[in-house]
Amino acid sequence: MTDLAGRLGPDRVRLGVCCTLWWNDDFPTIDAGIPFGQAVSEMALAGFQGCSIGHKYPSDPAELKAALDLRGLRVSEPWTSTYFTIGKMYQKTVDSFEQTLATIKALGGDELVVAEFGASSHLLPVDVFANRPVFSNAQWDALTAGLDTLGKIANSAGMKLSYHHHMGTGVMTRDDIDRLMASTDPDLVFLLLDTGHAAFAGDDPLELARAYAHRIGHVHMKSVRPEVVSQVREQGLSFQQGVELGVFTVPGDGAIDFRPIFEVLADADYRGWLVVEAEQDPNKANPLAYAMKARAYLADVLGW
Template sequence: MVIHLHRLTPAKVWLGVIPTLWWNDDFINIDIGIPYEQALSEMALAGYVGCGVGHKFPTDPKILRPALELRGLRISEPWVSTYFTIKAMKRHTLDNVDAQLDFLEAMEGGSDDPRRADLVVSEFGRAVNPLPVALFPNCPDFSEDEWKYLIEGLHEAGDKARARKRRLCYHPHLGTGVMKAEAIHRLMDETEPGLVNMLLDTAHQAAAGVDPLALATKYADRIKHVHLKDIRAEVVDEIHHRELSFQQGIEAGIFTVPGDGSIQTFPEILGALAAANFAGWICVEAEQDPAKANPLQYAKMGREYLREVLGW
């Protein structure tokens, strides 16, 4: 495989980090009390230029924007959990999409900086990852009607994002109806490329038994946002063997930063994206318990790994 990593330059690829190193945004009990200001300072200290939105962040852009600018940071993405596959939630979901797009305009208005945030979404209708149940055996499979509602809803959300000159990026996620390989392929096959892009999360895909390199190769042209995250394969095996929940898996250490776990193909994954002239956010992530994994230490580890791979 020819690797074109020289094409991934700081002028077109921006390295961010997701706040789940400092606290967990799904399970708020996984927290040691780190304030958002400390997290932002440590993100900048570790060498990142952007970050996802964490639940501890101020919701008022007049407060958050100066805090980010003080540290040379940008927002890489807000998260929207969609609920298109369950009853009476389409309007609420699209209202949330509008609210997040408004938030981004307030955060970036008046700036000509090309590092614009993407809108990251994932369908959480019937998802089991928030629940205290065995993760893998209970992952939902969507019915034909649910697939219809999901595709229609994503197209409407994607149209809203495109109208605001944003990219909607779909995040296949453990414990949801778009976790398995066949579901990811169906989502890509049935959605309009101009409206629905893919977010490649290397760890969520690898933990689900999906080869992230194969996805990066097949969908390089549609991948517009990346969460670069590693897995500990022995913990994935433990989740299967002991029938653990998603939260238990996180607490057991399923995830870590790239270069510290079991995925060996990060250079090839980045090479596949480079060959497709990828431009956008690549964000280091590791949903870890900060009481067990020092956030700044792991943030620096992830950034140093990318420095070794990319050369900057």
């Protein structure tokens, strides 16, 4: 047992895993043919308490909840892409968010995750660094006002909204995150700390955790392979190419030491999900093996 076992124990945090170990929702060609049932069974077998929602999951909330309940799993978060920075997408974004909220409520979840994908380069076969959007002041205003609106909707439903900074988007770097946090209501919009995306973008996830410790609402835990990060930068590769080359991996592998990050979260009395997420090619990285590697590492560091 470590000191973290008490301060980040199972009475305070829940451990989840994203289905991106088993397949990729952004890039359907990154797939080894693993079906939904096998994936969620392996999540439970590896010792996790919850999972994200993916495109292979049943669309009917009752069917999905029954399948997860059978395995002792809960939904850690659903994902909603926002498009506040591009034309004629405000109402569609709000409507999509409200649909997602209804689904997660039916599943017994209480957290929502969003990221602004207006003009994002992360899905395109282009240099992910050189072609990511840089928002104008008007776009920033539209984004932050829109996020505050979604935060109010979530709050009124008893749920928490966390923003996911992401490679290839207009909120990718530390400077972007700082501006977003400074321009949104801290009671309505929280930060999803994604260690892998921070490191890939060239920032220090530990420093990011320290800066926003008391505003972190959700955590995605993934590590990076620095040699692949350098390759993506130097060769001008796309986000998909980086994923296929193995830029991301699970905690316990790669370059990120999670213990000091957990210490920061514990000091801030963090309560919520710690979710393993490592977008890898399941044809190269056996999903169950990597899920178990991550869970063993977390057991060693957290003490449970």
